[in-house]
Amino acid sequence: MHILLYGTVLSFLLTFYACQPSNTTALQVKEGEIGGVVTGPKGPEAGVWVIAETTDLPTKYAKIVVTDDNGRYLIPELPSASYSVWVRGYGLVDSPKKTAKPGKELNLEAVVAPTPQAAAEYYPAGYWFSLLNVPDKNNFAAEGAEGNGFSPMLGTQAKFLSNIKSGTCLACHQLGSQGTRKLSESLGTFKSPVEAWERRLQSGQAGAIMTSAIHQVGRDGTLKMFADWTERIKAGELPPAPPRPQGIERNVVITQWDWADPKAYLHDVVSTDRRNPTVNANGPVYGALEVSADYIPVLDPKTHTTSRIPLTVRDTSTPSSSGVVMQPSPYWGTEAIWNSKTNVHNPMLDEKGRLWITATVRPADNPDCCKTGSDLPSAKLFPVNRAGRHLGFYDPATKKYTHISTCFSTHHLMFAEDQNNTLWTSGGGEVIGWLNTKQYLETGDEEKSQGWTALILDANGNGKRDEYVEPKDSIDPKKDKRIAKGLYSVAPAPDGSVWGSTLGYPGGIIRLNPGANPPETALVEYYELPLDAKGAPIEGFSPRGMDIDRNGIAWVALASGHMASFDRKKCGTLNGPNATGQHCAEGWTFYTEPLPQLKGVNYKGSAESSYYTWVDQFNTFGLGENTPINTGNESEGLLALKDGKWVVLRVPYPMGFYTKWMDGRIDDPKAGWKGKGLWATISTRAPFHMEGGKGNTSKVFKFQLRPDPLAR
DSSP, X not given: OHHXXXXXXXXXXXXXXXXXXXXXXXXXXXXXXXXEEEEETTEEXXXXXXXXEESSSSSOEEEEEEOOTTSEEEEOSOOSSOEEEEEEOTTEEOOOOEEEOTTEEOXXXXXXXXXXXXXXXXXXXXXXXXXXBOOOGGGGSHHHHGGGTSOTTTOSHHXXXXXXXXXXXXXXXXXXXXXXXXXXXXXXXXXXXXXXXXXXXXXXXXXXXXXXXXXXXXXXXXXHHHHHHHHHXXXXXXXXXXXXXXXXXXXXXXXXXXXXXXXXXXXXXXXXXXXXXXXXXXXXXXEEEOSSOSEEEEEETTTTEEEEEEOOOXXXXXXXXXXXXXXXXXXXXXOOOOOOSSOOOOEEEOTTSXXXXXXXXXXXXXXXXXXXXXXXXXXXXXXXXXXXXXXXXXXXXXXXXXXXXXXXXXXXXXXXXXXXXXXXXXXXXXXXXXXXXXXXXXXXXXXXXXXXXXXXXXXXXXXXXXXXXXXXXXXXXXXXXXXXXXXXXXXXXTTSOEEEEEOSSSOEEEEEEOOSXXXXXXXXXXXXXXXXXXXXXXXXXXXXXXXXXXXXXXXXXXXXXXXXXXXXXXXXXXXXXXXXXXXXXXXXXXXXXXXXXXXXXXXXXXXXXXXXEEEETTOSSSSOTTEEEEOOTTTTEEEXXXXXXXXXXXXXXXXXXXXXXXXXXXXXXXXXXXXXXXXXXXXXXXXXXXXXXXXXXXXXXEEEEOSSXXXX
């Protein structure tokens, strides 16, 4: 098998080299640049990455570009420093690192991979993950699932994949990365690979969560599936080779900085006000450390310096959200590396560059103002007894951090385009909550400035909110109906509506119309991913994060390996007794993400499992307004959908790029491509799974799009 594979790879490489253009015109390298030509045994190397990295600046810094059709490269706008420069690409192994300073021409020699195994080490995690052999659909039917080692509650193979790709494993880290496709010898000696996998899942502070998740879907069957995967990889099975960057993918420039620390992990990053991406131009970039530590990491990209904003809780009895070590970790042993009480999740900047975050400020039991008997309008209509995460506010001008206790739980947050600068939140479970930030900043009254509403369908179709029946009750033609779906993501639209995804299988999206007095007037519409008569997905299933474009089209990442769009204008029915979820299949369009499909899965989709879809509403990157971009968590890059085709923005170094959000900022609208860019961060819970292993910190990435691969 290996001889045949190697012959195929060698044949491909010889054909690839033979097709290379012969134009290797020398570059005129200017101050602040490094450029030259990359050549291999047969001539110029097109579509490979050139990486320049330095530790001479206050924090580690690197810049990455792609070679053009003639193997030429140009790394622009480099700070003065000494750089290690090398070539990385599909079909290659890393070239020897050369030392260079900006202002000099530097030609580089690519090194062809000596074996297919060596070449495959540079493939994105998703290619390795695609080797996972998912058990046949019959294994998940209720009558046979338990005997096959799976939970009889699953019912379908798609629901099992929903749990693996969206609800448990891939929601926290990659599968297929260097740290997951192999088992660490430090775990010990075991009777079987299944036993080794069970011990692996018990490691570290996430051990209890991972063990619980495996039992929910079926311990025996799931462990056997993962053990088979890693054993086949150990025996030499290889994934298909990915294509090298093509077309405009070769115009991408990626800049990266280290921040945070090796024991912490991030969830999100923010650089500007989503509604006006020129806010905070050239200013600091802020991160959010989920579970792991109580500070906000800050990067100043002008000076290449990092700093921290300490975070506190209002009530010192607030428990830690970080968990205990179940079994020693191969990386950290019995050390509890996470210790957060604030459990920050998502940051946003307002119109003045002030920072708002979802953060825990007190224990979960709510004060009396949230409960039955309160005078707050929202509490009178729908009292709430507990809230696990709340809000925080940081003003860079005063350097003051303020706790904001909310009656509703928070997860993600985003500003509406209204006169109150309403901050809408997800994560409230049975309610959707918001903060009138204009009122709060004027009065400091956190109680009167907040509100929330239950999720009420206009089930009788009369266009107004009426008395309603509860989720488990049958439709009453004279009443509306409450649903208990909850929002995972949140996205206020230009028309004043508020959208969000709801997790699970098949999952769906929700549109909320606040009305004149949201606690009393808000109504929601609910649209599920369409199923056939047997409950199987028609195409895509299980949303994670979603966003809305300027035209009111919703875009959402699906666990099935799709990006989906939903156009409400295509629906024949919006409200009424039949609008209970499965009533607008015609509104959905699916785009399969660019990875191979998993083994054993015979329907559309791929091994990809993007965490979030973000829409570039204002063309902050360069592909045009309203460009939807997925986080590409298995592709190790960002996946932009342009005119129905994918543009893959791969991060080749360090391997293991995994982000949960991005943000686009325009620093100078007159500077062309140099004045704009996308910002993202490493968001895996296991940065030690990345290339380099233990000691890695999270990194900030800036993606820019040149008009051509040599533009300066």
